[in-house]
Amino acid sequence: MQNRRLFDRIESIKFKGITKKYGPVYAVKDLDLEVRGGELLILIGPSGSGKTTALRMMNRMIDQDTGSVTINGLDTRDVDPVRLRRNMGYVIQNIGLFPHMTIGENIGLVPKLEGWDKKKIHQRVSNLLDFVSLPPDIFMKRYPRQLSGGQQQRVGLARAMATDPPLFLMDEPFGALDPILRKQLQKEFLKIKNEINRTIIFVTHDIEEALVLGDRIAIMDQGQLVQVGPPEELIFNPASELVSDIVDNQRKYKHMDTLKVKDLMSAYEDKYALDGKTEVCDAVEEMTKRDLETAFVFDGHELLGQVTMVDLMKCRVKAQKLADLARPMKTFQPLDSVAFALSEMKKSGEYIAIVMDPNKPAGILVSDEVLLKLI
Amino acid sequence: MLTIQVIAEVWDKHLMTIRTIEHLQMFSIALTLSIIIGVSVGVLIYMRPKTADTVLNFLNIVETIPDLALIVLLLPVLKLGAGPTIAACVLYSILPIARNTYTGLKGVDAQYTYVASAIGLSSREALFRVRIPLSLPLIAGGIRIALVFCMGVVTLGGLVAAGGLGTVLQNGVQLYQKDAILVAGLWTGLLAVLLDGFAGIIEKKLQERYGTW
Numbered sequence: 001m002q003n004r005r006l007f008d009r010i011e012s013i014k015f016k017g018i019t020k021k022y023g024p025v026y027a028v029k030d031l032d033l034e035v036r037g038g039e040l041l042i043l044i045g046p047s048g049s050g051k052t053t054a055l056r057m058m059n060r061m062i063d064q065d066t067g068s069v070t071i072n073g074l075d076t077r078d079v080d081p082v083r084l085r086r087n088m089g090y091v092i093q094n095i096g097l098f099p100h101m102t103i104g105e106n107i108g109l110v111p112k113l114e115g116w117d118k119k120k121i122h123q124r125v126s127n128l129l130d131f132v133s134l135p136p137d138i139f140m141k142r143y144p145r146q147l148s149g150g151q152q153q154r155v156g157l158a159r160a161m162a163t164d165p166p167l168f169l170m171d172e173p174f175g176a177l178d179p180i181l182r183k184q185l186q187k188e189f190l191k192i193k194n195e196i197n198r199t200i201i202f203v204t205h206d207i208e209e210a211l212v213l214g215d216r217i218a219i220m221d222q223g224q225l226v227q228v229g230p231p232e233e234l235i236f237n238p239a240s241e242l243v244s245d246i247v248d249n250q251r252k253y254k255h256m257d258t259l260k261v262k263d264l265m266s267a268y269e270d271k272y273a274l275d276g277k278t279e280v281c282d283a284v285e286e287m288t289k290r291d292l293e294t295a296f297v298f299d300g301h302e303l304l305g306q307v308t309m310v311d312l313m314k315c316r317v318k319a320q321k322l323a324d325l326a327r328p329m330k331t332f333q334p335l336d337s338v339a340f341a342l343s344e345m346k347k348s349g350e351y352i353a354i355v356m357d358p359n360k361p362a363g364i365l366v367s368d369e370v371l372l373k374l375i
Numbered sequence: 376m377l378t379i380q381v382i383a384e385v386w387d388k389h390l391m392t393i394r395t396i397e398h399l400q401m402f403s404i405a406l407t408l409s410i411i412i413g414v415s416v417g418v419l420i421y422m423r424p425k426t427a428d429t430v431l432n433f434l435n436i437v438e439t440i441p442d443l444a445l446i447v448l449l450l451p452v453l454k455l456g457a458g459p460t461i462a463a464c465v466l467y468s469i470l471p472i473a474r475n476t477y478t479g480l481k482g483v484d485a486q487y488t489y490v491a492s493a494i495g496l497s498s499r500e501a502l503f504r505v506r507i508p509l510s511l512p513l514i515a516g517g518i519r520i521a522l523v524f525c526m527g528v529v530t531l532g533g534l535v536a537a538g539g540l541g542t543v544l545q546n547g548v549q550l551y552q553k554d555a556i557l558v559a560g561l562w563t564g565l566l567a568v569l570l571d572g573f574a575g576i577i578e579k580k581l582q583e584r585y586g587t588w
Contacts, residue, residue, distance in 0.1 A: 059493060061489075061492065061493055082495055082496070083495075084495075085493060085494060085495035086495035088495075090493045090494050092490065092493070094486050096486045096487055096490030098487060098490075098491075098505060098509075099487075099509070099585075099586075100508045100584065100585045109494070109496075109504070110494055110495055110496075113495075113496065113500060159494070
């Protein structure tokens with residue numbers, strides 16, 4: 001019934017003089033902001049800064065008191081909210097997959113309501129699951145509770161993409177995941193973003209995430225826009241104390257050569273380790289249980305390498321042992337220099353390395369994270 | 376003593392096969408009507424929350440009328456036969472079903488209803504595709520309570536010529552035939568336990584399928 005697209009491409013989204021009050025408190029005050037077509041705009045700020053409120057005005061989950069939001073010149077208040085929302089993909093932190101529907105039904109729900117035929121839905125869901133690295137033959141019929149947090153978030157992403165909308169609203173989508181998983185999903189998301197080339201508005205409170213993903217970053221505080229611009233601009237020309245605080249630009253003066261691996265590594269936990277004799281099937285189950293996307297394979301105390309969930313999913317011989325699949329990875333000592341470690345990792349194109357002290361894992365080095373700590 | 380022979384005699388003499396069929400017939404009609412009306416009432420008061428208290432209070436009052444009195448009160452309107460019994464069953468069963476439906480719909484985790492609306496489901500679609508399915512375990516619980524009520528009230532129907540196993544009990548009481556009372560009583564009880572057990576299994580299945588963790 002609502003098959004017609006409101007817009008095929010986003011030219012621009014304009015917030016003009018938006019104000020929203022809850023009682024005496026301004027959630028958003030006099031917000032003017034333009035989102036350009038095709039960009040990924042980050043909304044960031046402390047909690048209560050109005051970033052989520054601003055996002056939710058775009059799909060009219062919240063209506064502003066005054067001002068207007070226009071998409072390609074069309075005032076959102078002139079459109080039926082249901083129709084408006086069907087033209088946007090929406091991803092939130094707690095994902096909200098419906099527990100009584102299979103993964104396939106969850107992703108295919110809006111297409112079904114839009115009146116697509118069964119075959120087309122099935123085809124679309126399969127493609128999307130492939131796209132987010134979840135083999136459809138395994139995942140289509142599963143229920144959300146059978147998936148790990150990372151897998152659920154991928155399904156959430158696939159659901160948002162179901163009708164191929166021109167605009168995505170993402171409300172702290174990776175906020176609830178552990179740091180390493182978050183890094184991996186951000187990396188994958190960056191790939192997806194470049195592939196689908198859509199306009200994305202992304203709310204986060206994590207400046208590292210903002211710097212990695214954002215084309216432009218809008219910093220909000222107490223309901224007002226403080227500064228908006230590309231990451232470099234915020235780092236080198238912060239408009240206020242708050243901006244420099246948030247982007248933490250003091251850190252760029254740190255001397256990189258004095259830093260050691262141990263200063264910048266993330267903590268190692270036993271849950272990352274798997275035994276080399278584990279079979280692929282058991283490993284997948286175990287990793288799902290522990291909510292891991294990457295695991296390190298050991299034979300006793302000897303490190304054999306790393307395996308990722310995506311690799312395991314693609315492996316057709318389920319009885320194979322992890323020892324045969326583990327990809328060798330870089331190892332460093334805690335006292336190695338960070339500059340050396342990073343250049344080694346860059347050479348081999350890896351972004352995760354393990355820190356051994358001397359034969360026992362002591363930490364994990366994630367290249368993006370190291371770089372961001374240095375900025 | 377209740378020997379097989381005695382049971383068989385009572386069974387034949389009191390036409391208990393036909394009585395059982397009548398009994399189950401009344402019971403199924405009553406329960407089906409109760410489910411349709413109860414779930415609808417639950418959904419309606421959920422959609423008009425201001426009416427919820429009034430409607431539930433009214434149903435509570437109906438619930439306090441003794442069952443025998445209710446059947447007798449219905450007699451002038453619905454005449455002798457199965458009518459008053461079925462109507463009494465339905466009147467009693469609306470409350471547990473409607474109340475559980477209402478509580479279930481209201482209790483659906485806010486994150487699911489938020490997401491439903493945010494990804495573009497209309498409130499009607501959200502009701503039928505998200506709220507009602509997620510409330511099924513609770514609705515089933517209400518139906519199970521109604522089922523037990525109905526078994527009891529249908530048996531009382533024997534007093535007002537509704538047929539069913541209540542008639543056998545009634546005859547037994549009036550003719551002072553202990554065996555008939557015993558056989559019909561035990562059989563009615565057994566039926567109730569079996570049906571309740573069956574409903575319990577369904578409820579558990581729904582819980583597994585639609586319950587949230």
